Amino acid sequence: MYDVIIIGGGIVGCALARELSRYNLRLALIEKEVEVGFGTSKTNSGIIHAGHHSAEGTLKGKFEWAGNQRWDDLARDLKFGFKRIGELLIAQKPEDLQYLEDLKKQGDSRGVTGLEIWEPKQIRKAEPNLSHSILQALHAPTAAVINPYEACFGLIECARQNGAQLFCDHPVMSIRQKDDGFSIQTGQKKFLSQIILNATGVFADRVAAMIGADNFKIFPRKGEEYLLDRRLQGIVSHLIFPTPSATSKGVLIIPTVDGPIMVGPTAEEVDNRENLSTSFAGASKIFASVRKSCPAISERDTITEFAGLRAVSGTNDFIIEPSPVKGFYNIAGIQSPGLTAAPVIATFVTEMLRADGLALTEKSTWKAAIDGPPHFAQMTTRERQAAILDDPAFGRIVCRCESVTEAEIRYAIRHGARTLDGVKFRVRAGMGRCQGGFCTTRIMDLLAQTLAIPLAEITKRGRGSNVCTPRHDDLSVEDLG
Amino acid sequence: MKNRLRNKYDVVIVGGGPAGLAAALGAQEAGAEHILLIDREIETGGILNQCIHSGFGLHYFKEELTGPEYAERFIRSVLSGNVEILTDSYVLDISPDLHLEVISGNDGYLHLKGAAVVLAMGCRERTRGAIRTPGFRPAGVMTAGLAQKMVNMKGLLPGRRVAILGSGDIGLIMARRLTLEGCEVVGVYELLPYSNGLTRNVVQCLDDFDIPLHVSTTVAFIHGQNRVERLTIAPVNHQLVPDPSRSRDVNCDTLLLSIGLIPENELSTRLRLRMDPATGGPQVTSTLETSLPGVFACGNVLHVHDIVDFVSEESLRAGRFAAELALGIRRPCDNISLQTGENVASCVPHSLSPDREQTIYFRVKQPMKHCLLTIGDRYEKKFRMLIPSEMIRLTLAPEVLDHYFGGKLKIDVQPQKVA
Structure with a gap:
């Protein structure tokens, strides 16, 4: 019998595992893939958002800036690459200028540090390869890049060293309620646990439905990304954001933490939750959009492309709450800025469990840091x-x-x-x-x-x-x- | 083996494939005393080791050999001389004053200096990303060369029902190889209206085994969540865009890619050598010296060859010229720039010198029948058929450029009126 089982080894599940490994709990994480981080997290853009993007009054807005500030310590302790390279959100049309002002106000009021509106001269000095048609840009120095899968590997390694158990290649087939908790049948074995944390990303509503806890729905939204040859490394030094649309932050230029430039993602609603295909249309859209801000980027420099699925909830906000079934918690709809928010989500859920009566006593032996892999x-x-x-x-x-x-x-x-x-x-x-x-x-x-x-x-x-x-x-x- | 290495060499050769081996031999023949050949693999021979089919050596040895046999002849000659060989070792960096930073499993971290350096790193295969084939990302999509290594070196089969995209020579060879291994090769699909491989390979590897070659056709979508399940195949229009209305699905579990080769010029780029966008390799003089004095290039790192015999010929010369430079033998600098005309895709070298025999390699842009090749007004030669997939080698006798006083010559091919 476990005290807590986390289902899903993406960034959220891994962050939960590490956070809960601080306490004297019998704790396990069950993952359907053969390794952690192999779902949405693997295909994430790898951006730690600056803190000013998400709207006020939402969980996203509450967690973005708080999450942002947690990553310096995490990267140091878990030994993964992390660079605060900053972000430029560019306006190329006069009607976009107001958006920059509004976003700056939102960030300032939240305490996001260093936000500044840059004029063309300053933009050109910092980013000489950007289009000369940019009218203004909002500079947010707090934006950073990581490799999300490296973060998953580090988080789970730390959780395991602190006593959490990991079961990969264990797809959950069914969940039953018992007198004293739940039984979970995976493809390989049966687990018993008092509490289940459902962190299954695009499958969260389906896993919740196994026990009638699906009072929400997930609408997968596909994003294609294109990784470019090192020839273009350094063509921009900041993350470049266009002025966004209603459904997405738009197509970004991402100087990845390892150096190569990545462009993407697209945003396309899909029905099939395993539809990770890329398309001609996606490539054309991305490169047409990117060339508007940075004309030197060409399709010919692609070395690989991939697609990922965002787990978008019906409310378009995070769903982090006890479900109608006591002891079963949903942590769902975690899309952008989900990666940024993950460490804070983990703390928030822990406090929710404490409030619901879970005894949390800290381990004296808990270690925050791991020996990282050699590079x-x-x-x-x-x-x-x-x-x-x-x-x-x-x-x-x-x-x-x-x-x-x-x-x-x-x-x-x-x-x-x-x-x-x-x-x-x-x-x-x-x-x-x-x-x-x-x-x-x-x-x-x-x-x-x-x-x-x-x-x-x-x-x-x-x-x-x-x-x-x-x-x-x-x-x-x-x-x- | 400890401390056997020197700090300074006359000629250091980077890469131990056919180009590197021939360059070592050339340097040795030209009298260089201290020659070092560095290869990252456990044994030299490069890609020849996985090319167990025959057809090598027809030009150079006037007999037909397999890849390993061809390599062995060079390895034996090199071993019988004074070349030191450092395998399982990797050149991390070369400085503009020709200091090399090398790491080696056996010898640790090394710093060496070469009076001359020959770049012979070969090439790599283009991958799916380069052509952005839409679809899923299952296992079973791999380059033809990787499949060749699996089958011939590791005793593994890439799959059982195989489609091949691109008609490069490695793809054609693998169509035959996998058929012989009991796989079913469902077809070879080529984007262009003509094959990208040597004619002899189309005949011997496809026609003889009844494997269909579909030209002006491409893979429009890859299906399969975990492993390739099927492909959508579509003909392409004149802009090479697939036409979905005429597409069809083909069941298979493997897709091999044979869509071109790219010279491996990471070190050259770090050295900031002047590059030729047409070949993907460095620009070189008639002595195969790059824009950085003392650095030479040969083989597929310079421009992708079709047959290894030409690689050997070119690399022997590069090795000789590198040794001459190290020994202080001076050659006059080139004084004629060689430029490509409208129908020539690329040529090597990029400049000529009138003092000795000149060897020129070139490719045409489009297939051409009955045409006349010209190098300025100095040289002409008729060809019945030229195709982009077959590189042509010319040797100009020393007297051809005698009494030429211009600064540049253009190499071009024009269709001839057939009487």
């Missing part, structure tokens, strides 16, 4: 020399596009990577311009050796996504029927 590409020459002396695997570059060493890949596998995508999102191997053309077989070898599994069992991202098939001559007579 060869970011080491100084001296650090590199020492690292290679200590472990010759640091002297073997496996992924040459992103300078990732064998030692880093081995570390990632020891700390939870089970798939090619798991390795890629932990250490960037296969994320560069050759997209794994050269290193895939070497990473497969390392996975097979470290996990002691045959090469043919290695997957891209979990069940059913095997990278290759066994040869006919490796099959037994029965296999061939």
